[in-house]
Amino acid sequence: MLAYILRSLTQATLVMLAVAFIAFSMFRYVGDPVASIVGQDATLKDRQELSESLGLNDPFPLQFARFLGNALQGDLGISYRQGRPVADLLIERLPATIELAVISAIVALGLGLILGIYAALNRKGVIANIVMSVSLIGVSLPTFLIGVGLIFLFSVYLRWLPSFGRGEVVAFGWWTTGLLTESGRKSLIMPVITLGFFQLTLIMRLVRAEMLEVMRTEYIKFARARGLSDGKVHYRHALRNAMVPVITITGLQLGSIIAFAIVTETVFNWPGLGALFVRSVEVVDIPVMAAYLMFVGLVFVVVNLIVDVLYFLVDPRLRGGITVPAR
């Protein structure tokens, strides 16, 4: 167990190093930081002085090491445009994105599982077929279209829900939440649906397919032959086996919910990290872009670590070593 986690951790560290390296390369190859900071009428001497004071004349490995050291201490540089530490900007925006992503993920996972199992167990049922047809829409419609459609229906036509922003938020230290106010909750509904709908349908279809696959196996037949109840056969034996591939895909999808909430945040003008990133790209704010890149990398690495550990808990075959000596 320990060796397995250590191996996963080592892999995670290597991936993060590679991501950091790419992020760092952006400084060098995407635009010129000096040009971005100084005005147009700066002299060549001003530029050289600035370049020297920023450490841009040092050898590449040294600069990278410094960048890594700073990043580990939470110093991600200063935004070119806003002149504030990037770390502060991220932390300010983080709660909005996390809240949106986590709620979407819970909804997608919860409903996806329930509907997927239902659709698998009642394969020929009318409701299951309706659910499957609707899910086809979810899989094929682009996110922004769903968002725009929802805004049209609920904000413009019915006027039930706000079309942008987070509503009123309550702050706990650096964390802010919209869950405690009515306007905050109302504001969450449409972004959550928009962000989660694709994931929900994907998880649902995956769970259904895996369940059907598992239901055909010999051990399910044998479980029935032993006289186990349908409940036990379905929810204990079949579901647990169906979960193994579902965990992989779901893990990756949840990572992408957090990392790529960009489209949803843009459509709903949600004050999260995605919106911050889009703005930074527009103005070539490289420190923010680099930090965002590393943040996305970190999210994926952490999610994958969790998935690895979950695998380990669900599937005894991965635990390698034999629990009792073989014959």
Added chain:
Amino acid sequence: MSDPVISVRNLQVEFVTRRATLRAIDGVSFDIHKGEVLGVVGESGAGKSVTGAAIIGLIEPPGRISGGEILLNGRRIDNLPPEEMRKVRGRKVAMIFQDPLTSLNPLFRVGEQLVETIRTHLPMNERQARDRAVELLTEVGIPAPEKRIDGYPHEFSGGMRQRVVIALALCAEPDFIVADEPTTALDVSVQAQIISLIKKLGRERGMAVMLVTHDMGVIAETADRVAVMYAGRVAEIGPVRDVVQRPMHPYAKGLMGAIPTLEAATDRLVQIPGSMPRLSSIPRGCAFNPRCGEVFARCHVDQPLPLPVQGRQVACHLYENESIKTAEVAR
């Protein structure tokens, strides 16, 4: 003789497909008594496994039992509501599947699967069920069962897994057990062990066993009686010695002739020409008529019914006269 544990009477199983309704089992009848092993042989698709599945009520749609009846200790079980049948399954009738590598759920400990099955059928608490599970594992010959009970299926070898499967089938002391090619997926050396284990358990516990197999050697060694199936019908059924050594039905003759023996070294084995008909194109009359060497006009018209001949039942028009003679002698 005592009443049979399992009595199958004129069983018919159909599979409804979009194009046609296919009859996989067409009028199969046999009895199995306490402590008796009935071997069931035949080519793939002859309906051996379907018959077993029908008895334990596990025919999956689009298949269904469309006629006949199945009696367990004199009580009909083929028309029980699903929940009632579930209680019979595993409790009174059990089944062992072909491939021990895939019949155990890989994510659960062997002990969990045993305890779960025991507690489904018997009023026991966790502790008692676990003790019983250890007993069962001991009985099927798993060494160090107190330890192995906490192992996962992938930690067992193929033969050991099949022993676990057998232990699972025995959890509630069933009266009848279907063993569907229990040794096909195993090494030859392990096959013999598993077969003798099944035989021993059947005898000791007075279980009726239906042993489905391709392997005539296994049948000859294990079974008391044997049923030869062809295209969903029983061609011949009788004591194993008679049927194996002096088969009467032309198909049974062909099947036995195709077994290589050490004594009679011939260059070529006898082959039955052609192959078994598809369910959608079973010929009129006797299903075996296109391949039979002794075919005559009537075989194309009438479906032969099982006739009692010399202590067995043969479904062949050739034995019509002999059957009458047998009946006269009996009178």
